[in-house]
Structure formats: structure tokens, C-alpha cells
Amino acid sequence: MQITRGMRIVDAKAYVAERLGVSPFDLSDPIAMEDVRRERQLGRITTFEISYPTEPSAMEAKFRIAELLDLPINCVEKFKERAGVRADVEPKNLR
């Protein structure tokens, strides 16, 4: 919200918390957010797990984050273009 929307932190925390259904205070609580991330499939730190094939990987998680926050994420949009998911946009070739 800060990087692409230039939103200041109090507003950004309120926006994200509202979209996630938690309070702004919860956002920096790793215990509360672990549950939110697991339930909503937003990507987690999986270092301590032996196997996590059904967990979303980075790009998969970013699709969900973009949708949940109603925030276009550039690499997700580019992924859609190049995978042919967005038929309305021609992929660019910079060369």
C-alpha cells in the first residue's frame, strides 16, 4: 500500500487489517497472522516444514494477495499477460 499507493502507515495498516478481517494491532502479531496467512493461503515461511506441496508458492500467494487487497501487483499482471490469462493485453518485447 505504501510502495504503489503512497499510503501513509496508519491508513495502510487500517486498510490491510480491514481487508483481512483483523485489527491493525494484529498485523504485527506473528501468532495471529500465522493463522490468517494459513487460512487465506497468503504464503508462509515454510522453512521448518518437511513438505508443503499444497501450500501456495510465491507467485500463487501473490495472486491471492492482489485479489484480497484489491491491489494490482505488477509481476502478477505480467504473469497473466505472458501466460495468456489476460487476452486483452499484448505482451511487450523491449528488444
Place this chain on the structure above:
Amino acid sequence: METQYPTRMGDGSLTRMTRSQLRGELEEGTLAAASRGKVPSLTADELDHLLDIWASPAKFSAVDIGDEVVLTYDGSGSKTVGTRTQDLLIYEQMFGADSVELGHVDYSFKAIRTILPFEAQTMKDAQAVLTVPLMYGAMPNLGLYSKPDGPAPNWSELLPLARIDEARAAQEDAVGYAVEDMVKTADAMWEAGADGIDFDTAGAAGDGDFLATLLAIERIRAAHPDMGIQVGMAGEFVLGMHGRLEYDGVRLAGLWPRGQMELVRRAGATIYGPAITVNTRRTGAWNIARALTLVKPCMEVAEIPVHMNIGMGVGAVPTTSYLPLDAVARASRATVDILRLDGL
């Protein structure tokens, strides 16, 4: 006898001071900044709070739970332990970084232009495996556009010869070249999937360097409305190497953080980062009071997030390679507590 507390000098060396001595350092620091920057000094309540943070033997100090802010970085993908993408993953997965930044070891846009396709491919590959926002960072570094490294005459050689008009014209030439390199890099990074671009140490070569950054931001914002654009300054005060350059009717030479932030916002950036240089001969207490006094007027009018530079040699963090945690923690907490920053 008053208790003495361990505390740091600006070069990182450890010393000991009483609460009264630390209070004196804080008062001198804010008065020095108020005089130099022509801004109000910190209030008595603010100085009291700083004193409580500094007059403590604790190794670590932190903001209240719930007041945490997010971090952006210059660096974090610098091929320190493996590939750059592995470094970025370590920052995300093991350090818990809120965002990361890809950069080349030759961290200047002019150098980057020669290897841009490789940099863009690294950006695309990294975006496939990272979840946190990923920016691309480099320095405007206007000096590289002067001879013998670049095409423009060398204004640092012309100025001592009193060839002022030629020195000014050389800088104006260099601004044009620098803008093109920054815009081309941003275009390529956006196509590769970057979340944003970070202009690090903007203004390092003076007002021409800062002007080039602002002009590049204008064009990037027009081309990519959703691109994150961060500007981290090189110093607290824009040097007048040219002296007459203006942006949007405002003379750039001599701008302090409040004026810098206003122009950065007008140009179209989304995050502004003030940098206040550390005086290594003074204490951390003196330096933090000085830094906060210079940045506070900027926070009173900020309409975009402000991520103050808190790192080696800036923002009251000592100028040393191995940063003492006690000093970094105190500076980080103080800037967020007093200034209500949006990030570091």
C-alpha cells in the same frame, strides 16, 4: 554520585555518561540543528522521551507493540552469500524483511544501462520466488557522466578555475543523460515485474543530481501509474554545485528535508527518505536530537510515506562497518516514537 550509562559516539566507540550529561548532549544537538536548518528545536517532552531511551543500560530498545513500522532497504540482494536471488530469499524467509531490493554491485544507473537485459532477467526470476515486494535500486550518481568517465565536461575541474558558466552547462548536459538512463532502467524493470524503483543517494552530486532524479520520476510516473517510486537522499542538504537549477519553480540548492520531500511528492514518488549525516566526533544522543530536529518539519506536512535513512553514518547510527545493536535500536525507536515515521 550520578549513575553512568554506556553510550556510543558517532564513530561507534563506547563511552559512559550520566543522565545530566546525556541531557546536555540532546539539548546541544537540537539547538545546533535549529540554528543550522532554521527550524524549531525539539520540545521539552520530546527531549525527556529521548533521555529515557538513551539513559538506560539496556542492550535493546524498541517501539511499543502495535507501533511497528515497515522496512525498505538499499541493498539486500547483493550477492553476499550466494546468488542475488538467494540473498533476497534469505532476507524474506530468514530475516523477515517487509520488502527487499535488487541491486547491482556497481550501484549506478549509468553502469546498469550497459547490462540492463541481465538485470531485468534477474528481476523476473526473483519475482517468481519472492512473496514480499521487490524494488530495483541504484544511484543517480551524476558525477559518472563527467569526463573521464562520461561525455560531459568535468565541472569539478572547471569550478576551481572559475569557469562557472561552463561548469553549469556541463551539469545541465549530464542531467539529460542521467534522466534517460534512469527512465530506461525503470521501463525495463517494470516490464520485468518490479514493484518499484529506488533512487538511492539522490542529490549526491548536488542540485543537478537531484534535478535529474525529479525529472526522471515525472516521466516514470506518467508511463507507469502503479509503479512504486522511492527516493532516498544522499544528505540532509542539497549542495549547490550548479546553484541556479530549479524544479517546478523551486531552487534546489539549499533544500532541507521538508523542501526535498515536497518536490519528491510533486514529481510523483510514493516514498521519501531523508538522510541526516552523523557527526562522528559527537555522541549518539547529540546526533539523534540533531537528526530529529531537521526531519520533524517534513513530517508535519508529509502526504506520502516517509522512510528515514537509518543505517551506517546516517540517522544517528554510528559510522562503522559493524553496527552496535544498542545504537541502531535506540536510533530506530527514537525516530519512530518522535517523528511517527511510516518506515525506515
